[in-house]
Amino acid sequence: MTLTRTAPYGAFSIMRRLTLLAALLCTACATPQNNYDPLESINRPIYDFNSGLDQHLVRPVAKAYSEYIPPPLRSAVGNFFGNLDDLFGIPAALLQAKGTAAAKSTGRVVLNSTLGVGGLIDWASDLPIEKQNEDFGQMLGYWGVPSGPYLMVPFYGPLTLRDSSDNLLRLAWGPLDYIDPLAGQIAYYSTYVIDLRASLLPLDATLQEQFDPYSFVRDTYLQRRWFKVHDGNPPYPLPLGSDAEHGSSVTAEAASDTPSSSPSASEPSKDAQ
Amino acid sequence: MIKLVKQLLLATSLSFVAHSAIASDSPEQIVRSSSKDVLEIIKKNDKDPAKTRDLVDARLSPLADYKRMTALATGQYWKSATTPQQEALTNEFRAMLVRTYLSALTVYKNAQINIKGTRAGNDADEQTVRTEVSLPGQKPIPLDFNFEKNGNEWKVYDINVDGISFINNHRNQFGAVIRKDGIDGLIKQLAARNNAAKQGK
Numbered sequence: 367m368t369l370t371r372t373a374p375y376g377a378f379s380i381m382r383r384l385t386l387l388a389a390l391l392c393t394a395c396a397t398p399q400n401n402y403d404p405l406e407s408i409n410r411p412i413y414d415f416n417s418g419l420d421q422h423l424v425r426p427v428a429k430a431y432s433e434y435i436p437p438p439l440r441s442a443v444g445n446f447f448g449n450l451d452d453l454f455g456i457p458a459a460l461l462q463a464k465g466t467a468a469a470k471s472t473g474r475v476v477l478n479s480t481l482g483v484g485g486l487i488d489w490a491s492d493l494p495i496e497k498q499n500e501d502f503g504q505m506l507g508y509w510g511v512p513s514g515p516y517l518m519v520p521f522y523g524p525l526t527l528r529d530s531s532d533n534l535l536r537l538a539w540g541p542l543d544y545i546d547p548l549a550g551q552i553a554y555y556s557t558y559v560i561d562l563r564a565s566l567l568p569l570d571a572t573l574q575e576q577f578d579p580y581s582f583v584r585d586t587y588l589q590r591r592w593f594k595v596h597d598g599n600p601p602y603p604l605p606l607g608s609d610a611e612h613g614s615s616v617t618a619e620a621a622s623d624t625p626s627s628s629p630s631a632s633e634p635s636k637d638a639q
Numbered sequence: 640m641i642k643l644v645k646q647l648l649l650a651t652s653l654s655f656v657a658h659s660a661i662a663s664d665s666p667e668q669i670v671r672s673s674s675k676d677v678l679e680i681i682k683k684n685d686k687d688p689a690k691t692r693d694l695v696d697a698r699l700s701p702l703a704d705y706k707r708m709t710a711l712a713t714g715q716y717w718k719s720a721t722t723p724q725q726e727a728l729t730n731e732f733r734a735m736l737v738r739t740y741l742s743a744l745t746v747y748k749n750a751q752i753n754i755k756g757t758r759a760g761n762d763a764d765e766q767t768v769r770t771e772v773s774l775p776g777q778k779p780i781p782l783d784f785n786f787e788k789n790g791n792e793w794k795v796y797d798i799n800v801d802g803i804s805f806i807n808n809h810r811n812q813f814g815a816v817i818r819k820d821g822i823d824g825l826i827k828q829l830a831a832r833n834n835a836a837k838q839g840k
Contacts, residue, residue: 499778571743575735577812577815577816577828578811578812581811582808585803585807589802589808590802590803592802593801593802594802598802599758600802603804
């Protein structure tokens with residue numbers, strides 16, 4: 367500011383213009399709240415649509431489901447989908463060269479599909495062969511594929527471009543092919559969605575407390591994925607916003623362009639094995 | 640006489656130094672002893688969420704640096720806040736955290752906390768204690784405590800649940816409110832929620 371005082375008029379007006387420009391730039395950079403959400407203006411209306419659907423249809427059904435369906439039956443349903451999840455976890459682990467995780471998932475699928483009556487009983491967890499946590503989105507992230515933009519998918523919920531690969535693969539290879547009539551397919555997916563939604567019911571109170579549920583869901587989702595890609599040991603916190611006291615240099619870099627240019631992409635998670 | 644007073648002063652100040660040196664446990668020790676106490680509180684008072692909340696709050700609040708937590712959650716706007724604003728914001732944020740998170744603890748009456756180890760932070764004054772909370776029949780949830788050395792004592796300034804950071808999750812939302820209604824607006828909105836919850840109970 368001492369510069370302004372000593373500078374001649376010409377320089378002063380340039381300074382003023384610069385300040386104006388900076389102010390304009392700042393309002394421009396303040397608009398996207400999140401480095402990973404360039405599509406916020408599209409995502410938000412979809413989020414509103416989804417939460418309306420949830421409020422009027424999915425949540426009431428999930429509540430009724432968890433209230434009226436006896437717990438053993440509910441856990442059988444959860445185990446069934448969990449078993450399929452383990453099945454998809456095997457190639458996802460193998461493609462990351464995680465032998466132990468792949469072996470454990472294989473063990474779980476073999477045991478639960480046979481003795482566990484097609485996955486309805488989770489014997490493996492009692493043994494214990496713990497459930498592994500791998501999917502194709504994490505596999506791509508492991509090899510350095512950036513998350514890409516955050517997407518709010520109608521009728522579904524939060525995803526990133528990278529992580530949608532997992533859902534697409536499961537759609538393409540899922541047991542859907544073996545259930546022929548449309549009614550069967552609808553029943554299969556409805557049960558899946560309701561089971562999933564019922565497991566999230568305890569979080570509703572927390573979500574209601576938020577100033578902005580949309581950004582809460584987004585930030586939660588993105589941080590959790592980042593954490594999982596790094597197997598619970600991320601090298602630094604995900605640079606979400608445009609300001610952070612910790613690692614501000616990282617944030618500045620990430621904010622400059624798309625998330626793909628952030629160091630998250632350039633540094634694969636091999637150290638996190 | 641003056642010599643005696645001087646010696647007394649020296650003795651007392653030395654004993655203070657010695658005391659605080661003993662009090663500065665390592666982050667891992669802090670997590671170990673406090674998590675044991677907290678689980679005990681929850682087990683004893685699992686029918687009374689309000690009592691659980693108050694007892695746990697009393698046990699944990701000396702270990703947490705709420706001001707730092709609030710500063711990080713407020714992000715770039717913290718510096719532009721006046722001291723009274725910072726204090727008010729810290730109080731309301733703390734009340735909100737206690738209300739929303741500690742009241743929900745009764746779910747964890749059968750929980751176990753396993754300490755997985757300590758990870759060094761960016762510098763010598765930062766450490767993260769990694770734990771896993773397991774409930775019977777459920778996947779364990781990673782729970783990490785970020786500590787920062789504050790003078791001679793380690794204090795928690797952030798908690799990560801399954802990779803989700805408290806302060807990160809609030810920063811975006813707080814920023815949006817501050818841009819729209821200013822820091823006072825944020826304080827007012829937080830206070831309104833805290834008061835509404837108080838009257839609701």
